[in-house]
Amino acid sequence: NEIIQTLRTIKKKYPFHAIRKIVNDIANLKILMIGDTILDEYTYVSGLGKPSKETIVAVQSEGKDIFPGGIFSTVNNLSTFCDNIDFITTCGKEKKYETFLKKSINKNIKKKYIFKSENQTIRKIRFIEKNHYTLSKLFEVYEMNDLPINKKIENKICRFLNKNLHKYNLVIVNDYGHGLFTKKLIDILCKKSNFLAVNAQINAGNKGYNLITKYKKASYYCMTLNEAKMAISDKHADTRDVTKQILNLTKGKYVAITLGSKGSIASARKKSNFIMPAITNTTVDTMGAGDAYLALSSPVLYLTKSVELSSLFGNMAGAIQIGSAASKYPLNKLKFLQYFSTLMKV
Numbered sequence: 001n002e003i004i005q006t007l008r009t010i011k012k013k014y015p016f017h018a019i020r021k022i023v024n025d026i027a028n029l030k031i032l033m034i035g036d037t038i039l040d041e042y043t044y045v046s047g048l049g050k051p052s053k054e055t056i057v058a059v060q061s062e063g064k065d066i067f068p069g070g071i072f073s074t075v076n077n078l079s080t081f082c083d084n085i086d087f088i089t090t091c092g093k094e095k096k097y098e099t100f101l102k103k104s105i106n107k108n109i110k111k112k113y114i115f116k117s118e119n120q121t122i123r124k125i126r127f128i129e130k131n132h133y134t135l136s137k138l139f140e141v142y143e144m145n146d147l148p149i150n151k152k153i154e155n156k157i158c159r160f161l162n163k164n165l166h167k168y169n170l171v172i173v174n175d176y177g178h179g180l181f182t183k184k185l186i187d188i189l190c191k192k193s194n195f196l197a198v199n200a201q202i203n204a205g206n207k208g209y210n211l212i213t214k215y216k217k218a219s220y221y222c223m224t225l226n227e228a229k230m231a232i233s234d235k236h237a238d239t240r241d242v243t244k245q246i247l248n249l250t251k252g253k254y255v256a257i258t259l260g261s262k263g264s265i266a267s268a269r270k271k272s273n274f275i276m277p278a279i280t281n282t283t284v285d286t287m288g289a290g291d292a293y294l295a296l297s298s299p300v301l302y303l304t305k306s307v308e309l310s311s312l313f314g315n316m317a318g319a320i321q322i323g324s325a326a327s328k329y330p331l332n333k334l335k336f337l338q339y340f341s342t343l344m345k346v
Helices: 001-013 017-030 071-079 093-106 151-167 181-192 225-232 237-248 289-304 307-322 333-343
Strands: 033-035 035-047 058-070 084-090 112-116 122-131 134-143 170-175 196-200 220-224 256-258 264-268 274-276
Touching: 001 122, 001 307, 017 333, 033 058, 033 071, 033 151, 035 071, 035 084, 035 093, 058 093, 058 122, 058 181, 058 333, 071 093, 071 170, 084 093, 084 151, 093 112, 093 264, 112 151, 112 237, 134 256, 151 181, 170 289, 181 196, 225 237, 225 256, 225 333, 237 256, 237 264, 256 289, 264 307, 274 307, 289 307, 307 333
Parallel strands: 033 084, 033 170, 035 122, 084 112, 170 196, 196 220, 220 256
Antiparallel strands: 035 058, 122 134, 256 264, 264 274
16 A cells, blocks of 8 residues: 555656656766676575584585676666666676676677776675575675775776766766775765765675765765664664765765665655655565666656655666566666556556
8 A cells, every 4th residue: 555655646746758758868868887896606506404424504506697796787777778878897807707797798888997906806606595486595605805906997997087077977886895996086986976876885795894974975875774874873773864864974965775675765955755665575586676776766866856756766676676586687678667657557
């Protein structure tokens, strides 16, 4: 009932033809994306039980998949909506990953600035048990050297940003806290971007060291509730108060906090919160849902300045993403509009 009522309210204000125009207008934007490269490897197993002489669990290997994650997931999610996307990232010098990553990029992405660092390409290996439609993650192994990028690469990226940032309507940052974003680079992004949308993810490899407050006066902040509470150093904060605290700390304009199965809450300066209920309760894999939310809510917010519409688009993108494993099936513009048309029939 909650989601139906929210959709009906939005439909009165934004009929389908208006939504379709917004989606089509995304194609005219010039967008820069910058973020860490991550390879997400899924090793599928089934349980065999406990060995007689060990206090461990034995599993049977049942194959594996490898997905281009990190910035590649966000770029591919937005690429069917917009042809004018450039992106910047770093990866290691491993030849075996270089070819795979290049092949994984949608063909309409023309300008790719992939800098090779001395750090290895980050690979996160998850051991997963399939359970009907859902995936149960058992444990995870990180392969990474997350030292900051060297000065040579930092200077190259900074020169590019100083020269070209003014050309982009929108800059989207996926900061996974694995060494790409130096203070110098962050300062340029915050000062010179026309509209900066940013997520600074907290994960097992950077916990406590990658807070959203590194980015001051950005246009749009997108994060999970846990990331927001860590940023304000208040574990027990009321969710309804967190949005304003984030905006006060960062001096930003807009913020969206994703709440998993409870949807999201978003706000703008001097405006009340907007709560968007979750659109689906069917989950195969939550991996990449936040990246999909950021990818689609950012251009919509840039175009409309509406936290209601950006929340709706973000939640729809997340709902589609969690229906498959990792980033196996990126968002598709036509299917997205069909999905929206179906939702608006409530």
